[in-house]
Amino acid sequence: IEHLxxxxxxxxxxxxKCSASVFGFCLNSGEENSFPSISSFSGFTQQGCRxxxxxxxxxxxxxxxGVTYTTAITCCSTDKCxxxxxxxxxx
Numbered sequence: 837i838e839h840l841x842x843x844x845x846x847x848x849x850x851x852x853k854c855s856a857s858v859f860g861f862c863l864n865s866g867e868e869n870s871f872p873s874i875s876s877f878s879g880f881t882q883q884g885c886r887x888x889x890x891x892x893x894x895x896x897x898x899x900x901x902g903v904t905y906t907t908a909i910t911c912c913s914t915d916k917c918x919x920x921x922x923x924x925x926x927x
Contacts, residue, residue, distance in 0.1 A: 850915045867916075 854862035892911035897904060 849913070852916055
């Protein structure tokens with residue numbers, strides 16, 4: 837009987853974190869370690885690290901109180917590659 841073991845090395849990254857922002861202005865910025873990502877929809881942004889990259893470069897349509905919005909998730913792969921929230925509003 838042969839056994840095959842697969843060893844996967846995953847490097848932790850330092851990324852900017854912003855749990856809540858309104859119109860591009862972060863309300864509580866910081867740093868954390870893991871997989872950097874940014875998810876946002878018009879007027880609101882959440883920034884930080886993800887556990888994995890399965891949702892990277894994707895978007896979903898949702899509705900809240902009758903308003904339809906699109907959430908986009910983008911990811912990157914170097915330390916602090918997710919930029920600090922800067923006040924940019926996309927429509």
